[in-house]
Amino acid sequence: MAKEQRPANGAGRRAEYAEQTKQAILEAGRTLFAEQGYFATKVEEIARTARVAPATVYAVGGGKSGILRTLMEAGxxxxxxxxxxxxxxxxxxxxxxxxxxxxxxxxxxxxxxxxxxxxxxxxxxxxxxxxxxxxxxxxxxxxxxxxxxxxxxxxxxxxxxxxxxxxxxxxxxxxxxxxxxxxxxxxxxxxxxxxxxxxxxxxxxx
Structure with a gap:
C-alpha cells in the first residue's frame, strides 16, 4: 500500500517567513533613511525596527546599500x-x-x-x-x-x-x-x- 504523501507545508512557510522578513527590513530601511538620512541610519537600527538580528539585515537585505538599491529597483x-x-x-x-x-x-x-x-x-x-x-x-x-x-x-x-x-x-x-x-x-x-x-x-x- 502506497504511503500517503504530505504537502510540503514546511517549505512554503519558510518561504513566506523569508519574504515577510525581507519586506520588514526594506520598510524599516525606507522609513529610517527618510527620517534620519542614509549616513545617520545604522544597520543596528534597521534590525531593531524590523525585529531581526543585524546579521539578518546583511544576509537578507545586503546591508544599507543593498536595501537602498532594492528599494529603488522596486520603486x-x-x-x-x-x-x-x-x-x-x-x-x-x-x-x-x-x-x-x-x-x-x-x-x-x-x-x-x-x-x-x-x-x-x-x-x-x-x-x-x-x-x-x-x-x-x-x-x-x-x-x-x-x-x-x-x-x-x-x-x-x-x-x-x-x-x-x-x-x-x-x-x-x-x-x-x-x-x-x-x-x-x-x-x-x-x-x-x-x-x-x-x-x-x-x-x-x-
Missing part, C-alpha cells in the same frame, strides 16, 4: 509605473498626454520625495548611493523619452525627441521638484498649474 517596477508607461504608449491626444505625465510625476514625487531627498543628499559622498540614484534617474528618463517619442509619433512635437526629453527632464526630475517646492516654496498645486501652462508651448505644435 521603478511597481504596477503604477507599468500602467503609466502603458498609457503613454497608447495616448492619442498630445495635450492630454502632457497633462497626464505632469500629474504622474507629481504623484510619484509625493510618494518618494522623503526618501529621494536623503538619497540625493548622500549620493555625492557615497558611490553605492549614486548607483541607486541612477536606477531612479534611468527609469524616469526612459519614461520621458517614451513620452517625447509618442508626441513625435502623433505629429505634435515642435522640437527634436532629444530636445523634448531634455526639456521634460529639466522640469519634471526630482531636482526640479525640489527647487520649486523647497527653494521657491511653491505648493504642488502651484507647481502642477505652472507646468501645465509652461510645457505645452515649449513642446507642442500649437
Amino acid at each position: 521603478v517596477a511597481t504596477e503604477d509605473v507599468t500602467e503609466i508607461l502603458a498609457r503613454i504608449q497608447t495616448a492619442t491626444d498630445p495635450l492630454e498626454l502632457l497633462t497626464f505625465l505632469i500629474r504622474s510625476t507629481r504623484m510619484i514625487f509625493e510618494t518618494w520625495s522623503p526618501l529621494m531627498r536623503q538619497v540625493v543628499a548622500a549620493a555625492p559622498q557615497e558611490p553605492s548611493v549614486r548607483d541607486s540614484l541612477e536606477i531612479a534617474h534611468r527609469s524616469l528618463r526612459g519614461g520621458l523619452e517614451l513620452t517625447a517619442r509618442r508626441l513625435d509619433g502623433l505629429g505634435a512635437l515642435r522640437v527634436t525627441i532629444p530636445q523634448a526629453t531634455d526639456i521634460l527632464w529639466l522640469n519634471l526630475c526630482n531636482t526640479a521638484y525640489f527647487i520649486r517646492t523647497d527653494d521657491l516654496g511653491w505648493s504642488l498645486d502651484t507647481s502642477e498649474k505652472w507646468l501645465n501652462e509652461t510645457l505645452p508651448p515649449l513642446l507642442l505644435n500649437q
